[in-house]
Amino acid sequence: MTQSVITEAPPAGADIPVAANNPRLRWILLAAGLVAALALPWFVYPPVAMDIVALALFAIAVDILLGYTGLLSFGHAAFWGSSAYVTGLIATHYGVPFPVAVAGGAVFAMILALPIGYVSVRRSGIYFAMVTLAFAQMVYFIGYQWSDLTGGENGLQGVPRSFFGLEPVETESFYFYYAALPILLFGMWAAWRIVHSPFGRVLVSIRDNTPRARALGYDVDKYKAVAFVLSAGLTGLAGGVFAISHGFVALTELHWTTSGDVVLMTVLGGIGTLWGGVVGAFLNVTLADYLASSGFHGIDLITGSVFILVVLLFRRGVWGTVRHRWHVRRLRRASQRRR
């Protein structure tokens, strides 16, 4: 076997967060992120801005499993898409304010994740990816066949955007962005709480050394299943907002390419870094938007190539690289001071 010329991937747990021992930097980052989120629709077409933030939460939810539990789910389209459909159906049939519909979608995604998670966590690594992919395909076929409810290939048309009769939010996507942003920010905050909680530390220990975690008395499968369901719930929040924002739900949301795209965003941004999901979603959506507006067909060509290049040459991802550089610089400074 030929020796790899590419540097080895960083061991999953070796990276130390930029702000780990630097609370002031963490607050600066959070404040900057919040300002960016609030300013985004001033610079980007508001529906696109909404896509970025929704997909950022989607990527973060996937990263809870991939980066913090060591499980690559290749089937998260099932939760994203099913929540989009359920949100759309609730909004269409009951006319409730959209946050209620989104909450319903997220709850449905978590209920769906219970059996899928229960079965899937019995296999790990590569098997987990294949099994989740297969289950997501099953959900796709259900959505495809049950066309009375989902509209089949035509999708779910005309999802209303109801918000306590507030005219601007209901009609203008600029104001809708600010009405929906708190839901997504809540999801991100929840993700941050999950990975930094004692529960999250157990997940990391499962990722790094499953047999030891088991030997210490943790019910590994239960922890994995709970992480899976939580991740599905956050994915559901994002998918629901996405559905309301677009006003319709396409069958594509359940398709396996959706599962793949979000993994790409996560890897591109940097696995095991919550900020990476935001960066990955931003890059992916703006690139897709730019290509679509310049009349380029065949976005998959670009997506696929980026996937190959990132996996071959850039496995730390954007945020992971930043974090690594920062860490190396800090270590170097510390060693100089000691001298």
Add this chain to the structure above:
Amino acid sequence: MSAVLQYAVQGLAAGSFYALAALGLAVIFGVLGVVNFAHGAFYMLGAVATAVLLDTLDLPLWWSLLVVPVLMFGFGVVVERLLVQWLLRLDPLYNLLLTFGLTLVLVELVKQRYGVSGLPYRLPGGLRGRVDLAGVVLPRYQLFVLLFSVAVCVLVWLVMTRTRIGMIVRAATEKPELARALGINVGRWVTPVFGFGVALAGLAGVLAAPFRAITAEMGNNFAIILFAVVVIGGLGSIVGAVVAGFLVGLVEAFGQAYAPTFAQILIFVLMALVILIRPAGLFGRQEATA
């Protein structure tokens, strides 16, 4: 009774595509530890190549059965040398992601070149029509596909169990370290084995060409069902891949006959049941870790 037999042959014919391709997937996984997401795309390329060869060179199916797998072997070798080999030492998830990206690129390229509507393919005269076997009327081509792929599977099995190459590949699959310690150059077999697995996927594509709509998308769902097949059969197991391939074909055919709405869903229900009852798959061994 006759209807049941017809569905059975139809299912086994469809299952032989799964069996051949899953065999390739299992061999690649065994020796390289790579789950090849692009296997469905390679199957699609095999079918497209068959249609294009007939269209441009007037190459009949008989020749395609030989030429296309050879071409696909070459393509597989290029893919392994160019892309897959760099990630062999890392977590297998990276190669899953790499081959996923490759799938997107290959499907899109075919779509751009040949459009989204299907390519036409007509059967050679000798394989058209039906045969009457003791009162049961069966399509001739389905019988041919079934017999041909069983022959290929048996051939592969003989190579794996009776020859030195097969012994080395099996040793490399089961205990790579021990095989190396005994002086076998396992690394030398990595590239040809990858090419061989890709060739099998291509062969399944050739057989499917007269049977299925030839489109850029034809491999997408196929790849996912293949994953279900190898999970059912046990990913490390070569026999398991073949048996599960035929089994899934049968489930699909009978599902389509008696409960068309649930035909596709049944396969995944079967997979879930296997995982619950026998997590390692029907013929698999328990995973070493976790």
